[in-house]
Amino acid sequence: MTPFLQTRGLRHCPACGARAGIRIIYGSPPMEVYFLHERGEVVLGECRRDKSSPNWHCKVCGHRWVERAERAMH
Numbered sequence: 142m143t144p145f146l147q148t149r150g151l152r153h154c155p156a157c158g159a160r161a162g163i164r165i166i167y168g169s170p171p172m173e174v175y176f177l178h179e180r181g182e183v184v185l186g187e188c189r190r191d192k193s194s195p196n197w198h199c200k201v202c203g204h205r206w207v208e209r210a211e212r213a214m215h
């Protein structure tokens with residue numbers, strides 16, 4: 142089980158309120174993340190991220206935001 146698979150699940154979008162927020166995965170993800178990407182469950186971000194990079198993306202309105210609860214990622 143990779144940490145990436147623990148990132149599944151939708152968040153409520155702070156911009157439009159839809160429950161359509163999916164994770165943005167940075168870096169070079171393992172194959173299973175590409176499968177999630179093809180199914181629209183995650184978004185692949187740029188290879189480089191900094192502290193201000195958003196980690197959630199709304200599939201409805203395209204809004205991106207930062208949520209600070211990333212213990213599963215580390």
Ligand SMILES: [Zn+2]
Pocket residue numbers: 154155156157158159199200201202203204
């Ligand atoms: Zn939205």
